[in-house]
Amino acid sequence: MIQVKDLSYTYPGSDHPVLKNISFDIQQGEIFGFLGPSGAGKSTTQKVLNGLLKGYQGSVIVNGTDLKKMDRSFYEKIGVAFEFPNLYMKLTALENLKLFASFFNSATRDPLELLEMVNLSADQNTRVSSFSKGMKMRLNFIRALLNHPEILFLDEPTAGLDPGNARIMKDIILDLKQQGVTIFLTTHHMDDAGELCKRLAFMVNGSLPVIDSTTALKLKHGKKSVKVEYLQNEEPLAKEFSLNELSENQQFMEIIRTLKILTIHTQEASLENIFIEVTGHQLKQ
């Protein structure tokens, strides 16, 4: 659905390329996570992929269209939700959706149904200027769904949302994936990336040192051990055991049989730690 080959981009007037020869493919119905610290080139990549930035080197094919030869009809099947909600503050939620629906030539979804999906029905006639950040984010998200997009670009879709609404958004994203929508997800949020994305790309300084499946990354970089915290003579202690033949480990069995266990955790690598390990960079900069 998206094929990027040797993509490089330098902003006009700058000597340094922001994107350096990056290549990746995204299949239809896949949620592809794009991770990296601020300034790594994630937003620039997204802007190239949704046709906002021209003058790049390399080849970018999105939904069968070579972006160097695209016309406006390309946007009939693309949905974009930007990181910062860019809405008409003086219009109501419903008016915002109706106005944006008028910018498409193809049939659009019922705005009331979309508002219902993210619990904004009761606020449909409220001016967006009086919305909380979370409400604006939800409206911003459903606006990207107006035109039945086949490819959806999402930038930090759960930023500023309470856990309940973040759950609703993630369920909608997973549901869209089930319907065959291809999703390009840019995020800092490791838990979201781990939960939603089949594959991840780590971006650092305009390059993609790692593109792999979420499961493979966790297996490759995780420690195959379990950490047990327990009380011995009223003193809290901790010990780590290899997962290999754990049931035959006498010391481990002794501890769980005879002592009071406080916690037991397998030592899987967090995506954040994997990122630091493979790129040498902190994710949140």
Next chain:
Amino acid sequence: MKLRTLTYDYKLLKGDPMLMLSMGIPFILWAMMQFLVPWIMEVAMEQWDFDLSPYYIQTGTFFLMLVPMMMGMVYGFVLLDERDGGIITAISVTPTGKKGYLLLRMGIPITISFVFVLLFVLILHLSDFRNLFQLGLIALVISSQSLILLLFLGAFADNKVMGLAISKGFGILLLGPLLDYVLPSPFHWIGGYSPLFWASRAFLTPDDFQFWLYTGISILFHTLLLWILFRKFSARSD
């Protein structure tokens, strides 16, 4: 883009008291020309025996030029407001796109200006044009001034604060026709730097040849400026 897009424009204006107020300015100008200016002329004649009537048409022409400028500024600020809010970027990723959006933004001020200029001239009998075609043509040229201001703000102002600073300089455009009215020949040609100078000359001249000459210069001048500004605006990455 559909026609109903336009209905939301009214809602956007309604939501901003300053913009609504500025939409009332054409009516204030009409009322001034209809009631205030004749009253001042009458008082000047009675009190000081000073005849202001030769300046009535020039005053009216000057007011005529104000309206497209006002419309250009009002919609220029709507555009800057939308840029500040990232709306232009959001529209850029729809089939309407930045150019479609700009055409929408340009269509409304030029239409309002055009209708106003026509009504203003016809109601106040500002000019005895030989035919409606000439009047329509010169009204269109004068109205296109609104697009120059709108595009100038869109091309050079990054935000509303910058737009406010830039719009203060727009008065220099109005100075062009004023110089034509007050400076003796040949110094009045100094005003020729302003596209309004040529539009005003075309509007005021009783001579057919001069009308076509000044209108031609005015159309070329406006087209060149609009082309440069449109390209400049389109090239912006927002």
